[in-house]
Amino acid sequence: xxxxxxxxxxxxxxxxxxxxxxxxxxxxxxxxxxxxxxxxxxxxxxxxxxxxxxxxxxxxxxxxxxxxxxxxxxxxxxxxxxxxxxxxxxxxxxxxxxxxxxxxxxxxxxxxxxxxxxxxxxxxxxxxxxxxxxxxxxxxxxxxxxxxxxxxxxxxxxxxxxxxxxxxxxxxxxxxxxxxxxxxxxxxxxxx
Amino acid sequence: xxxxxxxxxxxxxxxxxxxxxxxxxxxxxxxxxxxxxxxxxxxxxxxxxxxxxxxxxxxxxxxxxxxxxxxxxxxxxxxxxxxxxxxxxxxxxxxxxxxxxxxxxxxxxxxxxxxxxxxxxxxxxxxxxxxxxxxxxxxxxxxxxxxxxxxxxxxxxxxxxxxxxxxxxxxxxxxxxxxxxxxxxxxxxxxxxxxxxxxxxxxxxxxxxxxxxxxxxxxxxxxxxxxxxxxxxxxxxxxxxxxxxxxxxxxxxx
Numbered sequence: 001x002x003x004x005x006x007x008x009x010x011x012x013x014x015x016x017x018x019x020x021x022x023x024x025x026x027x028x029x030x031x032x033x034x035x036x037x038x039x040x041x042x043x044x045x046x047x048x049x050x051x052x053x054x055x056x057x058x059x060x061x062x063x064x065x066x067x068x069x070x071x072x073x074x075x076x077x078x079x080x081x082x083x084x085x086x087x088x089x090x091x092x093x094x095x096x097x098x099x100x101x102x103x104x105x106x107x108x109x110x111x112x113x114x115x116x117x118x119x120x121x122x123x124x125x126x127x128x129x130x131x132x133x134x135x136x137x138x139x140x141x142x143x144x145x146x147x148x149x150x151x152x153x154x155x156x157x158x159x160x161x162x163x164x165x166x167x168x169x170x171x172x173x174x175x176x177x178x179x180x181x182x183x184x185x186x187x188x189x190x191x192x
Numbered sequence: 193x194x195x196x197x198x199x200x201x202x203x204x205x206x207x208x209x210x211x212x213x214x215x216x217x218x219x220x221x222x223x224x225x226x227x228x229x230x231x232x233x234x235x236x237x238x239x240x241x242x243x244x245x246x247x248x249x250x251x252x253x254x255x256x257x258x259x260x261x262x263x264x265x266x267x268x269x270x271x272x273x274x275x276x277x278x279x280x281x282x283x284x285x286x287x288x289x290x291x292x293x294x295x296x297x298x299x300x301x302x303x304x305x306x307x308x309x310x311x312x313x314x315x316x317x318x319x320x321x322x323x324x325x326x327x328x329x330x331x332x333x334x335x336x337x338x339x340x341x342x343x344x345x346x347x348x349x350x351x352x353x354x355x356x357x358x359x360x361x362x363x364x365x366x367x368x369x370x371x372x373x374x375x376x377x378x379x380x381x382x383x384x385x386x387x388x389x390x391x392x393x394x395x396x397x398x399x400x401x402x403x404x405x406x407x408x409x410x411x412x413x414x415x416x417x418x419x420x421x422x423x424x425x426x427x428x429x430x431x432x433x434x435x436x437x438x439x440x441x442x443x444x445x446x
Contacts, residue, residue: 021297044287044298047230051255060253063230151253169232 017052036116058148059130062168193221199276204283206234212413256309279317288342342390361433377439
């Protein structure tokens with residue numbers, strides 16, 4: 001198994017993926033730059049950047065609406081109403097996107113355009129989550145020599161078995177399954 | 193069944209029109225494979241619906257802007273099927289932006305992911321048709337000939353697809369592979385939401401398009417799929433290089 005990349009190594013790949021399509025950004029790009037509103041990246045650019053990161057790290061992002069998926073997973077909690085973030089929606093997103101200033105994720109904000117607040121740090125965190133979720137050893141032969149063959153697919157060098165690695169949707173579901181307790185804590189700290 | 197024993201690949205099989213095409217080909221007897229890129233849930237729904245009668249549908253995740261990915265796709269299809277008979281180029285990827293606001297990187301993306309991908313996939317498909325009769329159908333849109341808001345890049349790519357289909361039809365006629373294009377009018381799919389960035393109200397915009405259609409009806413995905421199925425069948429053997437408009441008469445009006 002290849003060693004876990006460091007945050008710095010992941011960021012370097014994120015930086016390369018962004019500057020491959022926006023060479024003009026150069027020194028303006030930092031771990032904390034806001035991609036949409038500050039640097040002018042658009043959803044089609046995100047598709048390109050995510051493809052490059054998926055190829056580099058052998059991971060598969062979740063490409064749907066994370067808020068919609070989280071609404072399904074956390075039902076009956078309502079995260080958006082009429083296209084606007086609810087209090088629960090803002091609280092969940094603040095936990096999911098800790099790199100974004102909480103003041104930028106307030107109840108009543110439009111759901112559309114949240115992607116524009118992403119930072120390189122967002123992808124560093126998500127890539128790390130996906131890489132960490134990979135199986136560490138082959139369940140058939142116990143070998144730790146697992147090679148990435150495709151995004152979310154590994155092959156055991158010991159017995160040639162194919163293993164699936166959790167993708168972005170599955171990682172999001174695992175994250176959400178651990179969420180309710182922390183959400184309650186958050187609610188308590190607000191009232192306390 | 194008119195396509196019994198045939199194998200068909202449909203790109204963009206996770207969306208509404210691609211799913212309707214994959215299912216129509218399946219119901220006509222073909223074994224079906226689809227591609228998808230971002231909409232895995234949609235691809236799974238298509239797979240489930242297009243499997244049965246010992247015919248298991250296949251799904252491949254591929255970014256059609258990635259040429260190595262396209263080559264890999266056809267390697268995997270060759271492994272799974274050996275040869276195949278029908279290629280339907282349906283996938284679309286484009287931002288909704290006016291020509292003067294379009295960053296050149298987005299222009300490149302649209303031409304690569306739509307027009308170049310059509311050529312590349314057809315070249316690889318014809319290799320796997322290996323001298324057998326076959327059919328290639330591309331999906332275009334009225335934006336190839338008329339102007340829709342924010343549609344400049346995709347309109348040009350679609351116009352290119354229609355032109356390329358004519359050349360391919362001539363080149364591939366001797367191999368008994370017919371190439372045609374289906375050009376749907378207004379089909380009510382989530383893709384219409386892309387116009388939200390260029391029109392004040394997507395619903396009103398869609399209604400205005402329907403008002404211009406003689407029977408005021410949207411085109412159903414199944415109606416597009418039926419024409420694609422016909423063009424893939426032996427009944428359409430003498431139709432080559434044509435763009436068949438399925439728009440309920442929308443484009444007839446001045």
